[in-house]
Amino acid sequence: MLLNSDNLALHLMGDAKNDEHIYHHSLNVAMLCMLMAKELEWTREEVQTIGLGALFHDIGKLKVPSTILNKRVPLSAPEENFIKQHPLMSINFLKLADSFPEEAKPLIANHHEFLDGSGYPQGLKADSLDKLSQLIAVVNEYDNLCNGTNQIKGKPPSVALGLLYKNYNNKLNAEYVSKLIKMLGIYPPGSIVELSSGQFAIVMSVNLQQLLFPNIVVYDQLVPKNQAPIINLQNHNMTIVRSLPAAALPKTVHAYLNPRDKISFGIGAN
Incomplete structure (x- = not known):
């Protein structure tokens, strides 16, 4: 492939x-x-x-x-x-x-x-x-x-x-x-980011043709962790403001997004 x-x-x-x-x-x-x-x-x-x-x-x-x-x-x-x-x-x-x-x-x-x-x-x-x-x-x-x-x-x-x-x-x-x-891109898979909405998210995948619009999981206290959807920034009115270390996350957000201690990659079709 x-x-x-x-x-x-x-x-x-x-x-x-x-x-x-x-x-x-x-x-x-x-x-x-x-x-x-x-x-x-x-x-x-x-x-x-x-x-x-x-x-x-x-x-x-x-x-x-x-x-x-x-x-x-x-x-x-x-x-x-x-x-x-x-x-x-x-x-x-x-x-x-x-x-x-x-x-x-x-x-x-x-x-x-x-x-x-x-x-x-x-x-x-x-x-x-x-x-x-x-x-x-x-x-x-x-x-x-x-x-x-x-x-x-x-x-x-x-x-x-x-x-x-x-x-x-x-x-x-x-x-x-x-x-x-x-x-x-600026935000490789595994990056913890802050969005223009003020929310925190983890980058799950990047399309090599659309690096500014990665697929992310956003922390949302109203959505159970196991039901959190992977969304594409291109389809939502949000942008990434900055990248930050996982240690800077509040405990509840850290537990929800589950930043990886060891980054491991996979390749697939977008």
Whole structure:
């Protein structure tokens, strides 16, 4: 469907469980990479290659002891150095597969590499990173900013996009960062927003062709939470005034809108 449709929407899914982080992160990165590659008008083969590579990019983390992977206090230097080897562990893991596309392996090995050489595990620079490696680095960083780690709290989606734009000038491909921002819009799925009506809402999905009119769930004390409809802003006389952190919501509104601690995406027709 993704490759053959021009009317796609990115949907917010249910809260991802902490013990399923690698699974949901890999799906998020794969879907966003494929959407980006399609928007960049890459070939069908390139879209499929980056999707497959992204799906397996963190498989090497299965070789990292859970005592390190799930640690909730800062990692020691040896632990941090060990976990930074997981891209190469992924490549070694895939050697066990009877057949895995060779063209997908560089993007798996390089998904934490930055253009200025400050990434890991090899400290490669721009001239050593193909376009697939540069694209997955952007998407991987965005999803990590959104969902955080055991040591670092995740950021609201709109804040994560802002951080990518402001803080990664020399690290990430500027064209791809701009394309991601343009594709997701100012208010990506999962964003908590205030409306011109004064009400609060959560963005449930964005139509890639109509980014200013996302589908939202609005807090309404007169409507039971389980009956709250998903509405399209285009069909209502309201606009989004601003994005805000979930922590700023009153308790009753927070419980009603149920902001996601872990953002997980799905792709479907609008």
